[in-house]
Amino acid sequence: MSEKIVITGGAGFIGSNLAECLSRDNDVLVIDDLSTGKMENLAGMDVRFLRGDLTDQGLLKEAFAGARCVFHQAAIASVKKSVENPMRTNAVGIDGTLNVLIAARDAGVDRVVQASSAAVYGSSPNLPKKEDMLAEPMSPYAVSKLTAEHYARVFLELYGLKTVSLRYFNVFGPKQDPSSEYSGVISRFISALLRDEQPVIYGDGEQTRDFVYVNDVVSANILASRAAPGIYNIASARSISLNTLIEVIGKILGKEVVARHEPARAGDIRHSLADISRAKCMGYIPRFDLEDALLETIEWFKKQ
Template identity: 40%
Template sequence: MIEFLLSSGQRVVGLDNFSTGRRENLSDVEKSVGSEAWSCFSFIEGDILDLETCKRAVAGVDYVLHQAALGSVPRSIKDPLNSHNSNVNGQLNMLWASKLSGVKSFVFASSSSVYGDHPALPKVESEIGMQLSPYAVTKHVNELYANVFFKNYGLNTVGIRYFNVFGKRQDPNSVYAAVIPRWVKAMLSDEKVVIFGDGETSRDFCYIDNVVQMNILSALSQEKAVFGTVFNCACHDRTTLNKLFFLIKRELVKYDSSLADIDVGYGDFRDGDIRHSHADISKAADLLGYSPSHMVEEGLIESIDWYYKNLK
């Protein structure tokens, strides 16, 4: 997000406590955008749990793109208190600070996990079930608070339900790392890839460039119907974990033919995981003009090029 905004000539303020992010990513972005664009970036190392820090971050800002959260369903099941504190109380601080500062719009990261046990496919924004993890509950609460701030305070809020986002710079080393960087790192390290379940679990994997597009469209929208609501951000596609393994392996073999012999193992299904995830993106297309620039295979080509050069 920062890379795109700076490359587009914007002035950007970043706030992070590095609980899940990496400092090296900022250095990587600086090299990518160059010194002139980088001079338009101000960084605050701090925590969204501190209201005064939030106020300082949004002072004089037109648009807030709130991505901060403790992600991961397994993490939230193991530690629901910290997930709630960061995801709910942290967002409430950012909403309040943004309301006080008079920002033009507040765009925030929600999650496809909000759909919970609702069986229908594809997932439509107006139809959700019971959430299956503490993480999913926090994201639902985020949406409720944002809607309340829109109705009560006139803060233009937009929620984006992300569907399995991937792209370069994702950390593969965390216990709660996203599946794609974790598998790529395992393959490059000659470690066995483990799929939880039978491999037929499916996800609507969404490349980071699609996410950036959705955030910008949401922030700049002038349509009243956009605010106080949520949108799916995905590709309207389904990829099973078995197929994902094949696609990653196929792409990595282009760089190292010895990886053709890598095999996959299977473990138990994980608690809290949704079996299938497939987004209806017609609402975002109609109201925001959203159109995915990258399907999963196109995103993997760009991502794995970066992973291979940086993770070996």
């Protein structure tokens, strides 16, 4: 049976991949202010689109009416930009999330699944990261995500609004815009190498990340729409250094890669690796091998 689903930030990277999947069997309404999202990401999809931002509570309440689930993907997904402009990050990440939760409560929405981030863990050397670890956010972006998680928990406890927060680790895949300053390292590496440009690594390149393919993130969101409320790590549970990563991409492209190293960026963490035991309890299994997912991503970029 078709259900009404709302996706905030649905014209962005993760949101549009989620919309593509959900629109096959559901009535999907995408809300996006197009500050970073793109209409072309929704091309060919059977979705309704509403241009607006999270400050418009009236728009949100009207949009959420009759929806079973809201997937809250809208954010300023950049540590760097949050360091430069913490007020803007607060307005979108905290005030905007609170507006979403209030509108969902008032419209009788059953559940909100929101995008959080592994950035909340900060620089603690303890690995792998588990959801019950002490959060030590190192940037305004991470603070905004942690605060949004607390608001989600409070709305569950006070108002009975079912909420799930998904702590994304480093997501990559098709529709990630390499020209955006919000983009991830994989899309920037691929784009640079396809243009025969020298890719840039901030720091010595020995920092590690847990990369997860966007298709696995989409699956996690869909599972979360029926799972027990709470916080879940969404990752591959495998880490790789940026130096090794760029070698793997170069190998797939048949190119010898020499990266240009620039100073490390403020707010960036050193190592990241997830424990996904809790996510497995809701049925989440990362199905995409890194090299296979990189190959799919590279093929998508070649067609652009």
